[in-house]
Amino acid sequence: MIAKKMVAYVEGSSVTRAMFEEGKKLAAEYGALNVYDFSLGNPSTPPPACVKEAFKDIIENTSPNKLHGYMSNSGHEEVREAIACSINKKFKTSLSQKNIVMTVGAAGGLNVMLKVLLDPCDEVILFAPYFGEYNNYVANFDGKVVVIPPAIPSFLPDFKTFEEKITSRTKAVVINTPNNPTGVIYTEDTIKELAKILESKQKEYGTQIYIISDEPYRELVYDDIEVPYVTNYYKNTVVCYSYSKSLSLPGERIGYLVIPDEVDDFENVVSAANVANRILGFVNAPSIMQLAVARCLDATSDISVYDTNRKLLYDKLTSLGFECVKPQGAFYLWVKTPTEDDLKFVDKAKEFNILLVPGSSFMCKGYVRIAYCVDTDMIKRSFAAFEKLAASYNLKEAEK
């Protein structure tokens, strides 16, 4: 039979499957156009044209043994060098190919870094609300998750609790900005404050505490807000990047780790990341994807549609009386539920054919996440349903 550890996962997975099946059932009953599925973070905008051009050129003009053969577990050296140069240009860093490890998406990168760093019972600090998979990744290496509740209404880290919860066993702090699920971007001051606290705690305990900065949404930013590059503020920072959102390639599993020279124990960390990539079974990031993204380093998918969606939804929902965090980045709207029980609210929304993800899935009850990486038309069609949902809670329409 399956491992005891896996039993709870399988049960959780059948809940998700039930939700998915219910969505299909709703679509069959009411017609696909009358179901408003805001549950998935699957980019709705296609990759930029350079992706297709890159593929065509690579397939035509690269020798097959180079294109499809093994390379270093850290990836093609010229790809890593090109990525390092691109980051240097954008963020005034001093990286070279030795600081870059190509990974099977950010999920691969996170697992590699946690394998590198965690001994059993080492602590990993996570700021709620956060992507629920982090819990599973930490559990893969028998680490212990320490959750810091958010400062409300900013949804920035609560520094006081953060400082209190750091112990001699704290090995890593995961941050994710722009944030899934809140859309919040950490300001430079926030990063500086985090760095100050961590530096003081490292000194107090004589330990190393690594920031793992999970950055799949780095380019999905609105209103020209700046997203500080964390390695410039705290030397024990490792970046996990993914092209899933910026180039709309989530099914291809391609990303990288940045491990700067300044990281404590650099030589061992970088060697261990290379080994971990191998022994976790990734071996290396898919070769053709490495070569493709290296040719699209200055491109992103057209994110203007997300900005349109963001404004439409935020304006509509606040006008209906919902309390929302105004997203600065990513493609999620974080909404306070009018009832404390977010699971009940999600069920209620389903009665109006609106599919949402409860805040509980992000370790933060009393909220829901609306993924607006969808057709703008679907958003417009959903407004009548949101009106009925608001009415069912007697929400008062905001004054126009």
Add this chain to the structure above:
Amino acid sequence: MIAKKMVAYVEGSSVTRAMFEEGKKLAAEYGALNVYDFSLGNPSTPPPACVKEAFKDIIENTSPNKLHGYMSNSGHEEVREAIACSINKKFKTSLSQKNIVMTVGAAGGLNVMLKVLLDPCDEVILFAPYFGEYNNYVANFDGKVVVIPPAIPSFLPDFKTFEEKITSRTKAVVINTPNNPTGVIYTEDTIKELAKILESKQKEYGTQIYIISDEPYRELVYDDIEVPYVTNYYKNTVVCYSYSKSLSLPGERIGYLVIPDEVDDFENVVSAANVANRILGFVNAPSIMQLAVARCLDATSDISVYDTNRKLLYDKLTSLGFECVKPQGAFYLWVKTPTEDDLKFVDKAKEFNILLVPGSSFMCKGYVRIAYCVDTDMIKRSFAAFEKLAASYNLKEAEK
């Protein structure tokens, strides 16, 4: 600093790196043409033409959101269905898409299955000699490796020891046929005997013991030898397949798991495999690679070059007095070292610019592995060096 568990890996990795650097040094000193690198299992023959054609067509004619978007963690349904049908046709099985989980190569598949099955201290039986990474994969899930020494000179399983070593904690048995590093193929009788022993032990202990059949070399077979399809002989069999060797795509990380309906606890095993693919950070096998291999199900790279290499090397080395296992499949020659210490033999070979992997790396001292997935010309050029190596051990040339 890095996790304690990772320290030994990093040390091991620097030994490999040192070997690699030494190979480069030799090439610089003597010229690349005068160094005979038989250390890597990297296919030397290009992918069949259908791979390039598949890529071109997919890129031109698939909608980008389908091509690069998320799909089920188990992979594209139509790809899984096509693979199931292809296996059914070849091996008279009764599979459908629900029995197939697309994975990030066989390394991904093995890690998924071990995550699914292993509780800490569960035992996994491995038949020496075997691919050293199996040890790391089992360690990822705190399992315990139980090694069965080979029957010599056949290098088939030693059934008596196998039977003795099965306990109530035995959860899985990994087999790999055609075998890396020996080139041996398990006969139908061997598979039947393994199945008989396992069935009797399952009954004795009231447990389930799964065969994990690691099959990256299934198509690399010489002299028309048959490779039995293990699911047809033992119902608790899961197959880990990879396209790395059959289509020469090792850098792309694409393979699949076969989990037949007959497997005990089927529903949970297949759900857990889907979840494990996600939470280990693979998420799903690279999308474009899934679509590409589905169009090449009846193709393989041209393996005739491996057959040529096999005959050349086997004939030459046996004529020089080396004891070799005649390979029936894969692309490795397994050679008894004339001295008991295989590490010393590898060092001696290096004096003649021949790079080999010691049997110790496969948990089997006193042998070396020669990977003949190389240019045939290099093999011919290496003969003079092998002659000197044989002479240095006073090997007696076999009678012509």
